[in-house]
Amino acid sequence: MARITFIEPDGTPRIVEAEPGMTVMEAAVKNNIRGIAAECGGACACATCHVYVDEAWREATGHPEAMEEDMLDFAFDVREASRLSCQIKVTDALDGLIVRVPEKQF
Amino acid sequence: MTEEVIRTDAVVVGAGPVGLFAVFELGLVDVKAHVVDILDRAGGQCTELYPEKPIYDIPGLTVVTGQELSDRLMDQIKPFGAEFHFGQRVESLERLGDEGFRLTTDAGTTLECKILVIAAGGGSFTPKRPPLPGIEAYEGTSVFYSVRKMEHFRGRDVLIVGGGDSALDWTLNLQPVAKSLTLIHRRAEFRASPDSVNKMFALVENGDVSFKLGQVTKLHGTDGKLSSVTVKGADGASFEQKAEVLLPFFGLTMKLGPVADWGLNLEENLIPVDTARFETSEPRIFAIGDINTYPGKLKLILSGFHEAALMAQAAYKYVYPDKKLIFQYTTSSSSLQKKLGVL
Ligand SMILES: Cc1cc2nc3c(=O)[nH]c(=O)nc-3n(C[C@H](O)[C@H](O)[C@H](O)COP(=O)(O)OP(=O)(O)OC[C@H]3O[C@@H](n4cnc5c(N)ncnc54)[C@H](O)[C@@H]3O)c2cc1C
Ligand code: FES
Numbered sequence: 543m544a545r546i547t548f549i550e551p552d553g554t555p556r557i558v559e560a561e562p563g564m565t566v567m568e569a570a571v572k573n574n575i576r577g578i579a580a581e582c583g584g585a586c587a588c589a590t591c592h593v594y595v596d597e598a599w600r601e602a603t604g605h606p607e608a609m610e611e612d613m614l615d616f617a618f619d620v621r622e623a624s625r626l627s628c629q630i631k632v633t634d635a636l637d638g639l640i641v642r643v644p645e646k647q648f
Numbered sequence: 649m650t651e652e653v654i655r656t657d658a659v660v661v662g663a664g665p666v667g668l669f670a671v672f673e674l675g676l677v678d679v680k681a682h683v684v685d686i687l688d689r690a691g692g693q694c695t696e697l698y699p700e701k702p703i704y705d706i707p708g709l710t711v712v713t714g715q716e717l718s719d720r721l722m723d724q725i726k727p728f729g730a731e732f733h734f735g736q737r738v739e740s741l742e743r744l745g746d747e748g749f750r751l752t753t754d755a756g757t758t759l760e761c762k763i764l765v766i767a768a769g770g771g772s773f774t775p776k777r778p779p780l781p782g783i784e785a786y787e788g789t790s791v792f793y794s795v796r797k798m799e800h801f802r803g804r805d806v807l808i809v810g811g812g813d814s815a816l817d818w819t820l821n822l823q824p825v826a827k828s829l830t831l832i833h834r835r836a837e838f839r840a841s842p843d844s845v846n847k848m849f850a851l852v853e854n855g856d857v858s859f860k861l862g863q864v865t866k867l868h869g870t871d872g873k874l875s876s877v878t879v880k881g882a883d884g885a886s887f888e889q890k891a892e893v894l895l896p897f898f899g900l901t902m903k904l905g906p907v908a909d910w911g912l913n914l915e916e917n918l919i920p921v922d923t924a925r926f927e928t929s930e931p932r933i934f935a936i937g938d939i940n941t942y943p944g945k946l947k948l949i950l951s952g953f954h955e956a957a958l959m960a961q962a963a964y965k966y967v968y969p970d971k972k973l974i975f976q977y978t979t980s981s982s983s984l985q986k987k988l989g990v991l
Pocket of ligand 2: 567580581582583584585586587588589590591613626627628629
């Protein structure tokens with residue numbers, strides 16, 4: 543079990559519990575986190591599950607692969623910390639993860 | 649534009665997997681169909697969103713990719729000679745009483761049909777609009793999501809944003825007509841075909857195209873006329889970029905679109921249907937696939953195929969009111985096999 547904090551666009555922190563094996567996007571959708579649209583259901587084909595990973599967690603979550611990097615071209619206001627949450631797999635090591643939901647997903 | 653009207657039995661709106669299979673089921677009962685899709689190819693979500701991804705729940709096919717499924721369906725429906733109108737969005741629906749319907753596309757094609765099959769899935773694929781404040785005011789005058797007429801861009805300062813094939817293709821195509829052409833992308837890598845990327849960099853080297861790293865954050869102008877944009881550069885510092893025309897290419901998203909204005913009952917952007925005929929609240933108008941809703945609905949390709957089969961039975965009765973439909977198997981019916989071209 544890993545606890546993930548989503549900071550919603552208006553600044554509200556929402557703490558949810560996620561099972562290892564699911565994706566951060568799935569944890570968000572299951573808990574109705576505002577601002578995660580996930581139109582393609584996790585196929586890395588829509589870029590509407592964009593999040594900013596908290597500085598302290600950047601190493602632990604790793605870096606986007608080529609396909610994700612390509613899809614990030616379709617996201618808005620992409621930064622160093624940008625990830626597509628459907629491409630981050632939850633593990634026990636991510637217990638405590640903090641991600642910010644951008645103001646706009648498109 | 650020719651005023652010629654295309655007359656046919658059925659028009660299928662949407663060439664997703666379900667719209668394609670509808671052509672098959674309609675074909676078996678001698679109902680001729682025309683298919684319209686805003687995309688420039690068949691397959692709907694399967695080819696637009698996940699062409700390379702595996703699908704595991706198509707009966708009889710252990711695994712098939714989105715692209716393969718679409719290709720196989722196109723192959724399977726070939727005998728019925730349906731005509732496809734790609735790159736066109738069905739805009740309006742007019743009722744012609746007992747005669748059926750008249751549909752008009754954004755390319756000016758007019759189709760008249762006896763029955764209408766809405767297989768519009770999650771809606772028509774539409775270009776994504778960057779969430780830049782006030783962008784709506786510039787759309788159609790300074791901001792464009794596609795290029796219909798190149799002439800429109802002659803002698804203007806054009807700014808293209810994006811790193812895919814659309815962005816690169818239009819950079820190459822519009823460079824000769826534009827007064828100046830700037831391409832802005834958030835990184836120096838591109839998803840576009842390497843050939844286009846090389847050609848673009850050659851133009852940059854020649855001084856014909858200007859390429860900058862960054863992301864547009866603000867638009868400036870008055871009365872729908874763009875004059876410049878603010879760009880956040882790769883180093884985080886912002887700069888101003890002159891632009892009379894902005895072409896943002898950020899991919900496609902599904903929006904219900906014109907179907908919403910056709911006077912049909914809608915429930916949360918879905919069309920309620922009955923589960924014996926998959927007909928909408930209006931006789932002769934059917935809705936199948938992801939666009940419809942009914943108790944127990946599953947948004948699966950499998951379910952859409954079933955809906956297409958039952959829809960075709962009901963459609964037959966409108967197209968051939970005086971005939972009786974005999975239930976037949978493709979395995980054993982020589983008349984069906986003739987239609988399929990296997991006999
Ligand atoms: C990533 C992903 C994975 C999936 N995996 C599976 C799976 O494993 N198994 C499964 O069964 N399903 C799966 N699905 C769902 C499946 O793709 C859909 O159920 C299916 O595509 C629905 O088909 P459809 O023909 O109803 O609509 P769509 O595929 O959405 O096609 C509708 C078409 O209609 C067009 N259109 C709409 N309005 C208009 C208009 N006014 N004018 C012109 N054209 C119009 C659109 O452009 C579109 O091409 C998946 C979906 C996604 C996104
Ligand atoms: S859910 Fe579509 S890219 Fe992540």
